Amino acid sequence: MASKQRIRKAVIPAAGLGTRFLPATKAIPKEMLPIIDVPTVQLIVKEASDSGIEEVIFVTGRGKSSIIDHFDMHTDLVRKLRETGKEDLALVVEEINDLARVTSVRQQEPKGLGHAVLCAKHLVGDEPFMVLLGDDLVNASPPCTQQMIDVFEKHQKSVVALQRVGSDEVTDFGICGGQTIADRVYELDSMVEKPSEEDAPSNLAIVGRYVLKPEIFEYLEATEPDDQGEIQLTDAMARMMKVDGFTGYEFSGKRFDAGDKFGFLQANISYGLKRRDIAPRLKAYLRDILNN
Ligand code: UTP
Numbered sequence: 001m002a003s004k005q006r007i008r009k010a011v012i013p014a015a016g017l018g019t020r021f022l023p024a025t026k027a028i029p030k031e032m033l034p035i036i037d038v039p040t041v042q043l044i045v046k047e048a049s050d051s052g053i054e055e056v057i058f059v060t061g062r063g064k065s066s067i068i069d070h071f072d073m074h075t076d077l078v079r080k081l082r083e084t085g086k087e088d089l090a091l092v093v094e095e096i097n098d099l100a101r102v103t104s105v106r107q108q109e110p111k112g113l114g115h116a117v118l119c120a121k122h123l124v125g126d127e128p129f130m131v132l133l134g135d136d137l138v139n140a141s142p143p144c145t146q147q148m149i150d151v152f153e154k155h156q157k158s159v160v161a162l163q164r165v166g167s168d169e170v171t172d173f174g175i176c177g178g179q180t181i182a183d184r185v186y187e188l189d190s191m192v193e194k195p196s197e198e199d200a201p202s203n204l205a206i207v208g209r210y211v212l213k214p215e216i217f218e219y220l221e222a223t224e225p226d227d228q229g230e231i232q233l234t235d236a237m238a239r240m241m242k243v244d245g246f247t248g249y250e251f252s253g254k255r256f257d258a259g260d261k262f263g264f265l266q267a268n269i270s271y272g273l274k275r276r277d278i279a280p281r282l283k284a285y286l287r288d289i290l291n292n
Pocket of ligand 1: 013015016017021107109111116133134135136259
C-alpha cells in the first residue's frame with residue numbers, strides 16, 4: 001500500500017561547495033554557519049523532527065564531517081557542563097541528539113542536487129520521503145515540512161514547495177506552471193530550471209522542500225548531466241510529473257536562502273528579532289543605527 005505510507009525519512013543534501021559564501025566556506029560547511037548560535041542545519045533538522053520525521057539522511061562531501069559530528073553524542077562535553085553547574089547548556093547539547101536518528105552518505109563529487117538525492121537511494125528504500133536543502137531555512141508555524149506532508153497525504157502526489165518571486169528573479173530558480181486545485185495548491189503541468197523571463201510559465205519558484213515518491217530515483221538515474229556536468233533534480237521531477245503528476249504548494253511562512261550572503265544576514269536579523277534573549281537589544285540597536 002505505497003500510497004498510504006507515512007513519511008518517516010528526510011534527505012538533507014549538504015555536499016555543495018558553497019561558492020557564494022567564500023571565503024567563509026573554504027574550510028567550514030555553509031550548513032554549519034550559525035543563525036545567532038544555532039547552525040543552519042540544526043534548525044532544518046528541528047523542522048523535520050517537529051514534523052514527525054524519524055530519520056535524517058545527510059548527503060555530505062569533502063570537508064563536511066563537522067555536520068555529522070554536530071549530531072553525534074558528546075558525552076565528555078555534557079559531563080563537563082554538568083560538573084561545572086551548567087545544566088541548561090548540558091540540555092541544549094543533549095537535545096541535538098534527540099531530534100532524529102542521523103545517517104549519512106558521501107557524494108564523491110558535487111555533481112548537482114539531483115545527483116546528491118540519488119546518492120541516498122539505498123538509505124531511503126521504497127517509500128516516499130522528504131528533501132530539505134541544507135541551506136534553505138523556512139520560519140513557519142506549522143513547520144513547512146508538516147505543511148508539505150499534509151498536502152502529500154491529501155493529494156497522494158509528489159509535492160514541491162513554491163514561493164512567488166519577482167519577474168526579474170525567475171532566471172535564478174526552477175519555475176512551475178499549473179492549475180489551482182485548492183487554496184495554495186496547484187496541479188503542475190510545467191517545471192523549467194532557470195528560464196528566461198519570457199519563457200517562465202509563472203512566477204512560482206521552487207524552493208528547498210520536496211516530498212518525493214521513490215520513483216524519482218528511476219528518473220534521476222535516467223537524467224543526463226547538464227552543460228555544467230550537474231544532474232538537476234528539476235529535470236528528473238519534470239519528467240516524473242508527466243507520468244505521475246506533481247503537486248505544487250505555496251507554503252505559508254518566511255523562507256531564507258542562508259547559503260547566500262544577504263539571505264544569511266536577513267535570517268540572523270529575523271530569527272534574532274524572535275529570540276527573547278536577543279530581541280530587545282537587537283531592536284534598540286537597529287533603531288539606533290537607522291536613526292543615525
Ligand atoms: P546550492 O546550489 O545552493 O549549493 O544547493 P552549492 O552548490 O553549495 O552553492 P553555491 O552556488 O556554490 O554557493 C542547495 C543544496 O544542495 C546541496 C548543497 O550543499 C545545498 O545544501 N548540494 C548541491 C549537494 O549536496 N550536492 C551538489 O552537488 C550540489
